[in-house]
Amino acid sequence: MSCLGVLFAVPEDVVRKLGDIPLEERPEYISEELEEEYFEEYPERTYELDKSWDAMHRLLTDGTLSFGGEEPLAKAVLGGDVLYFDEDHDDYIITAKTPDEVRKVYEALQGLEDSEIRRRYFAIPADEYEDKGEEDYEYTLEYLQDSLSFWRYAAEHGLWVLFTADQ
Incomplete structure (x- = not known):
């Protein structure tokens, strides 16, 4: 999958607003409103x-893209609540992680040594990636x-994290 991925640290009201938007309109909200606001402000x-999210997810899990x-x-x-994914079109992904999940992710990532990251990356099955x-x-x-400084910021401020990927 050659999509570009972005992480956003957002307050709960943004996640609630996204959940209130009809499913088919969520990618447009991300690309036309949230991205513009967050990249600028x-x-x-x-x-x-960028495209690193694909390998990153694989090395942090079982090597597959699930x-x-x-x-x-x-x-x-990819973990968290799946707020958007269309298996038929594979065009956009949105997931949300709670502040508690964000804190746990940050702590786990912080504890990963480069040697462990290398081992996990090269354990990804070649036929999968x-x-x-x-x-x-x-x-x-x-x-x-x-990404660690992003995760630290989100964890310290009690924010949710949205992951988005689009083609």
Whole structure:
């Protein structure tokens, strides 16, 4: 999947508003309202994962691109409440993590050593992830490490985290 991923640290009222929007309109709300507002007014509450989210999720879970996995690491990307996903079109994903889940994700990510991240990345089955290799590992590692300040901010401020990916 070659979608671009973004994390947003938001207050609960944003998650409630998103939940009140009809399902088919949620991607438009994210791309036309939330992204514009957060990138301009709250840069400390946004973190662009680019395409690294795919490998990142796989290495934090069982190597597959599914919504499940062992918590709390499985909550970092695709985990949490699925607010939007269309299996037929695979065009957009929105998930939400509670402040408690955010805190647990941050603590778990903070405890991961580079050697463990490397082991997990290279354990991803090659038939599951075609971009696997040293260059992609370095790219994914950089985004994962750089995301820690975002996760710390969200955890310290008791915010929810939305993950979004679009094509």
